[in-house]
Amino acid sequence: MENVICISEILSRLMFEAKIRTAELARRVKLPQPTVHRIVTGTSPRPHLSSLTPIAEYFGITLEQLRGTQTIPGLHPFDSARHAHLKEIPLISWEDIIPWSEKQNGPSATENIFCDIPVSDKSFALRVYDTSAEPQFPKGTLLIIDPEKQMKDRNFVVVKIESVPTPLFRQLFVDGSQLYIKPPAIPQPEPSNISPLKQEDKIYGSLVQIKLNFND
Incomplete structure (x- = not known):
């Protein structure tokens, strides 16, 4: 073998x-x-x-x-500290977040990408398809999302709002037991641009890494 x-x-x-x-x-x-x-x-x-x-x-x-029976010149040992966590995760569409996360029958990943930090097996990647999250997250940015990462104040998250059919990318704010979100393009939270999360809303994961493509 x-x-x-x-x-x-x-x-x-x-x-x-x-x-x-x-x-x-x-x-x-x-x-x-x-x-x-x-x-x-x-x-x-x-x-x-x-x-x-x-x-x-x-x-x-x-x-x-x-x-692996012969060495490759210039290729450093794979299990070095820098690359010990290298793994492939699925790149999925925004529409497939819910069926993917809830393990329903849905379309498979369009492709897989490499992630070089520790993430859970439930992690997935999303692509930013518009300019709504600029300048911090330009169009084409890959977002690495981990559903098992502990959510903290000011984390960026993927959240499903009851009134919106597709999950959204938002910044999270924690005030005691109440959670609030705002669009990532807005620099500072103000009463006019943050929204409280309701009981029926659901967070599907937190951002753990981004990958930028400067060729786009």
Whole structure:
């Protein structure tokens, strides 16, 4: 059996340093995205040679280097403190937050992205599609959301308001037992721009990291 843990770690590090995501790598090496995803996550029990060969060729390494039996010059040990928490998390649409979080039958993730900080297995990513959160969160920003992170005053959260069909990205304010939210584009909370959360409203996670794309 292949050393799938080693392959997973090496491939994840190669992809991280090359700044390439699973979907894009699959497209470039002409393999199904689920196949590449299983290799990256280490869930493929026996990666086929036909799958490993184009991946190794793409990164300019040998099969032995991809398998971990030979070192890759310039590639530092993957389990260093800086990259010990590197993992893939799903990038989903704003419309899919509720079915995804509540494990209902819904569309699968459009792609996966790398997160290099400790997050729970329930974490997911969202993309900012407009300018409503600027200047702090420009259009195209990736938001890493962790539903299990403890919410604190002035955290940014994803929240579903009863009167709005799609969850919103808001800043949270805590005043005793009462929670308030405001749009992230508004710099300072004022009575006119903050809203109290009601019992029927629900927070689906807190922001733990952002990723900016300066090529957009």
